[in-house]
Amino acid sequence: MGQERLDNANPTLFDSKPRHRPVTGTERDESVEDPIDSWEIFDLIRDINDPEHPYTLEQLNVVQEELIKVFIDEEETFVKVNFTPTIPHCSMATLIGLAIRVKLLRSLHPKVKVSVSITPGSHSTEESINRQLADKERVAAAMENQGLMHAVNECLRVPE
Amino acid sequence: MLRQIGEFYHQGEKDDTSRVWMTCWHHGGRILASCGDDKAVRVWSLVGEPDSKMRLECRTTLDDSHTRAVRSVAFSNDGKCLVSASFDASVVVYQQEDGEFAEVNKLEGHESEVKCAVFSKSDEFLATCSRDKSVWFWQQDEDEDFSVSSILQPHTQDVKQVAWHPTEDLLVSCSYDSSIRFYRFDGEDWVTQQKIDGCHVGTVWSIAFDTEGHRLVTVGEDHCIQLFVRENIGSKSADQDTWKSVARYDVENTRWPLYSVAWNSTNDVIATGGGDCKIRLFKISSTPESPVIEHLGVVGRHELDVNHVAWNPNPKFSNLLTSASDDGTIRLWELEI
Numbered sequence: 001m002g003q004e005r006l007d008n009a010n011p012t013l014f015d016s017k018p019r020h021r022p023v024t025g026t027e028r029d030e031s032v033e034d035p036i037d038s039w040e041i042f043d044l045i046r047d048i049n050d051p052e053h054p055y056t057l058e059q060l061n062v063v064q065e066e067l068i069k070v071f072i073d074e075e076e077t078f079v080k081v082n083f084t085p086t087i088p089h090c091s092m093a094t095l096i097g098l099a100i101r102v103k104l105l106r107s108l109h110p111k112v113k114v115s116v117s118i119t120p121g122s123h124s125t126e127e128s129i130n131r132q133l134a135d136k137e138r139v140a141a142a143m144e145n146q147g148l149m150h151a152v153n154e155c156l157r158v159p160e
Numbered sequence: 161m162l163r164q165i166g167e168f169y170h171q172g173e174k175d176d177t178s179r180v181w182m183t184c185w186h187h188g189g190r191i192l193a194s195c196g197d198d199k200a201v202r203v204w205s206l207v208g209e210p211d212s213k214m215r216l217e218c219r220t221t222l223d224d225s226h227t228r229a230v231r232s233v234a235f236s237n238d239g240k241c242l243v244s245a246s247f248d249a250s251v252v253v254y255q256q257e258d259g260e261f262a263e264v265n266k267l268e269g270h271e272s273e274v275k276c277a278v279f280s281k282s283d284e285f286l287a288t289c290s291r292d293k294s295v296w297f298w299q300q301d302e303d304e305d306f307s308v309s310s311i312l313q314p315h316t317q318d319v320k321q322v323a324w325h326p327t328e329d330l331l332v333s334c335s336y337d338s339s340i341r342f343y344r345f346d347g348e349d350w351v352t353q354q355k356i357d358g359c360h361v362g363t364v365w366s367i368a369f370d371t372e373g374h375r376l377v378t379v380g381e382d383h384c385i386q387l388f389v390r391e392n393i394g395s396k397s398a399d400q401d402t403w404k405s406v407a408r409y410d411v412e413n414t415r416w417p418l419y420s421v422a423w424n425s426t427n428d429v430i431a432t433g434g435g436d437c438k439i440r441l442f443k444i445s446s447t448p449e450s451p452v453i454e455h456l457g458v459v460g461r462h463e464l465d466v467n468h469v470a471w472n473p474n475p476k477f478s479n480l481l482t483s484a485s486d487d488g489t490i491r492l493w494e495l496e497i
Contacts, residue, residue, distance in 0.1 A: 076436075110464055111464065131336075137275070137318075137320070138291075141229075141247050141291070
């Protein structure tokens with residue numbers, strides 16, 4: 001894709017968080033169950049590559065730990081991830097959402113429920129994109145689409 | 161109330177399995193078909209008698225017809241054919257020869273994922289629907305070849321499911337665009353008979369008629385159940401009639417869609433399956449004047465999402481329900497009232 005066709009040619013870059021989380025009280029105690037939390041989810045998706053720029057979603061502030069919520073009750077563990085496209089008409093927003101979803105599907109236990117949606121007010125067609133990302137049939141079909149999965153796997157590629 | 165009597169993997173085993181999208185009973189009640197993300201259709205026999213231990217035994221695997229996930233399966237009403245609809249945009253018809261089903265026809269034309277394919281009551285028509293927003297009507301001739309009868313594009317988004325009226329040539333479709341549409345045959349073409357917009361908030365995932373065809377239920381993304389009835393049962397045929405919403409029930413304490421609804425043929429009990437991994441039962445009260453949807457409770461569970469539920473259509477086995485799940489299993493249940 002040529003430089004002149006980028007949706008947002010000069011994105012703002014943000015500082016990254018430390019790599020190691022602060023160790024809290026019971027964390028070293030192996031007898032205490034360690035439930036999934038927002039830091040762990042953030043750590044899984046912070047290094048996803050932006051489809052347009054040579055930066056990660058963390059560097060572009062597309063994903064932030066503060067926009068991840070984890071709800072745990074006796075019925076289920078529910079992870080809610082909001083992401084913020086760099087500009088409100090970003091044409092890559094669906095692909096970014098799909099990349100986050102696929103990364104979490106591959107990383108988390110299948111019983112963990114995941115919802116990925118756009119931070120309210122940050123995109124011109126957020127309702128339409130949120131509905132697509134929430135439709136399991138559309139996500140399943142997308143994951144069988146080789147062209148689309150090639151683009152997703154590029155986003156998820158770990159630098160050598 | 162619902163007792164699990166068996167668990168069967170559509171493909172593989174515990175740690176090496178994949179999503180089952182749907183199961184469908186043969187009208188005789190002794191054969192079941194299943195389909196899933198593994199691109200295969202499986203045909204099962206129901207073995208045993210109602211008062212003894214019943215189980216499913218896999219007879220046939222049909223795995224060289226589709227190149228992507230198989231989303232739906234359905235038997236013809238005469239029991240000789242099976243049809244599958246796939247994300248590979250094709251529909252495949254299988255015929256029974258010497259007790260085994262084998263591919264005889266591949267129907268192509270949809271632009272993208274086909275979500276559902278079902279035979280009409282007389283088996284003359286086959287209806288299909290797709291992500292491409294269209295509903296196709298195929299007509300079967302005496303040589304069992306299919307030609308396109310009508311192509312309609314009544315919805316603005318994916319069409320999730322189509323269902324035939326149990327006795328007449330009336331079809332209903334439900335969609336991502338929150339609406340349902342009814343279609344009838346005018347002698348030459350299929351035409352839209354009625355449109356009901358805003359049935360649910362979000363996608364309408366599934367739709368089911370009762371045995372007489374006077375009532376139907378829908379379920380959707382808003383985890384709500386809607387009951388519709390015919391307005392002129394005495395004076396109009398079903399394909400000329402209009403339908404209206406008469407009752408609804410909101411399933412609370414969940415944030416996940418209801419994906420499937422099935423109407424039991426003998427006792428007005430409906431079953432639902434959804435993204436909360438649960439199977440629920442509801443009773444539709446029998447007074448047509450002021451119908452009520454009564455929640456009987458959460459009666460069964462899977463490890464992951466329940467994509468589909470199906471009651472056995474044979475009155476002898478009508479207390480049997482199958483459920484299909486993302487956890488890779490087909491579970492066989494018995495209703496005890």
